Amino acid sequence: MPTVGIIGTGLIGRAWANVFARGGWDVRLWDPDAAALANAPNLIAKALQDVARHGLATDPAAAAKRIGVATSLEDAVRDVAFVQENGPERVEAKLEIFARLDAAAPASAILASSSSAIVASRFTEKLKGRARCLIAHPVNPPHVVPIVELCGAPWTAPETVTRARAIYEEVGQVPIEVKQEIDGFILNRMQAVLLSEAMRLVGEGFVSAEDLDKTIRDGLGLRWAFMGPFETIELNAPQGTPDYCARYGETLYKLSSRPVTPDVWGKENVARAVESWGRAPSSADILKKQRWRDDRIAALVAHKRAQPKAE
Numbered sequence: 001m002p003t004v005g006i007i008g009t010g011l012i013g014r015a016w017a018n019v020f021a022r023g024g025w026d027v028r029l030w031d032p033d034a035a036a037l038a039n040a041p042n043l044i045a046k047a048l049q050d051v052a053r054h055g056l057a058t059d060p061a062a063a064a065k066r067i068g069v070a071t072s073l074e075d076a077v078r079d080v081a082f083v084q085e086n087g088p089e090r091v092e093a094k095l096e097i098f099a100r101l102d103a104a105a106p107a108s109a110i111l112a113s114s115s116s117a118i119v120a121s122r123f124t125e126k127l128k129g130r131a132r133c134l135i136a137h138p139v140n141p142p143h144v145v146p147i148v149e150l151c152g153a154p155w156t157a158p159e160t161v162t163r164a165r166a167i168y169e170e171v172g173q174v175p176i177e178v179k180q181e182i183d184g185f186i187l188n189r190m191q192a193v194l195l196s197e198a199m200r201l202v203g204e205g206f207v208s209a210e211d212l213d214k215t216i217r218d219g220l221g222l223r224w225a226f227m228g229p230f231e232t233i234e235l236n237a238p239q240g241t242p243d244y245c246a247r248y249g250e251t252l253y254k255l256s257s258r259p260v261t262p263d264v265w266g267k268e269n270v271a272r273a274v275e276s277w278g279r280a281p282s283s284a285d286i287l288k289k290q291r292w293r294d295d296r297i298a299a300l301v302a303h304k305r306a307q308p309k310a311e
Contacts, residue, residue, distance in 0.1 A: 001026050005070075005077035005105070007097065008086030009033075009040035011140060012114050016084045017044050017067055018143035022057040023171025027067045030076035041067050047143060050295060054302040056144070056172075073097070077105040082167055084136065086114045094123040102127040110164055112136035117188060119181040121153035131157040134164060135178075137185050141290075142173070144297040149185045151178035196260045202276050203269035209277040226304060 004020045006013050009031040017027045021044070031037040044067055048060035057063055070076035077083050083105055087097045094113060101111050111133045113120065124133040134156050137149040148168050152161050161177060168175040178185050184192065194216075202209045223232055230241065237244035263269055281289070 001066075002081040003028055003079065005030070005080040005083045005109075006086065007031075007073060007076060007083065007101070008114075009036050010086060012138060012142065013084070013086035014040055014044050014047065015141045015143035016086065016114070016138070018047050018051070018057075018063075019171050019173065020082075020084075021063040021066045022048060022051070022060070025066065025082075025171065028070050028076045028080065029067065030070040030073050037069055041069065047294075050291070051143060051298050054295075054298040055305075056298055056302060073100055074104040077101060077109065080105060080109050082164075083109055083111045084114060085112065089116055089118065091118060091122050094118065098123050098127060098133065102129045102133075105129075107132075110134070110160055110167070112164060114138055117184045119151065119153065119183065120156065121181055124153055125155070130155050132160050134160055135185070136164060136168070136175075137187070138173075139187060141294050141297075144294050144301060146172060146174040146301065147187065148173045148175045149178050149187060150175050151181060151185055153181065193260075196264050199269060199273055200260075200264050203264070203272040205272075209273055225300065226307075 001024065003026040004016075006017050006020075006027060006029050009017070009029050013029070013031070017029060017040070021027045029037060029040055031040070041064070045060070045064040048057050048063050051057050052060040083101055085094070085097055085101065087093050094115065098111065098113070105111060107129060109132070111129070113123075113133075113135050114137060115135050116137060118135075120133055120135050124130045127133065130153065133153065135149065135151040137151065139145040139147050142148065150161055150164055150168075165175045165177070176186070182189070198212055201207050202212055207215075227235075233244040234241045237247055
């Protein structure tokens, strides 16, 4: 049975442990925070039970037993086939962690970072094993949202990306390849545009925050749950994508031509958006709703997997 070393046991690290354990891998956890590390196995076991209700884990008890705790980073990556790093989103932290990983992990092991926006070239250039390093950016929470963005540095070996793709597919994820480095990768860049426009529309008084959420949840989101933007526009014109662009391209250009300026994310506009939203949940409230969110996403993923694919 292959082993994965999970470095960092916050929300993302625990979710990755869930993914690999239910995918049949042995999992070795490490975190510099002793309390977080001690609590992680029980939290992962509970999450495995949660996703099992939707058929996303066939034997959650057995999966939980495959999870172990290491006493050091070096112990966590000893004899592993794969490493998933989930440390702080700071270049300095990743430089230190990856230097230790490169020195301790077997030469054949892939070193993947869950970085949300920092490209691999910023912290892997001087490593002896830099050819085996890449970004594997998940979406929170990755144990129910399967997409993972694979992005190598200029020196990442092509076979590293190929092997990583095969491993993520093996454990039930949906990997995509970002063909060249770009800050934020693909999903966060798409998300940034949508969120910026949402903040502008609410902040400038065109719509309430609640109604904007309905627009996505009960509108665009229904299509986007099973189709991407290119498939969407292909089906929205009789002759497909070229026809759609000819009909609506100029209009869409005009609607999207206003640049995002700093004031969209400035304190005054954020305050207006927060006031429109009208909610101030506690940390406990957010944690409770996070579990609700994860359960709903798991149910949606299970539904999608049960449906026939379009021909």
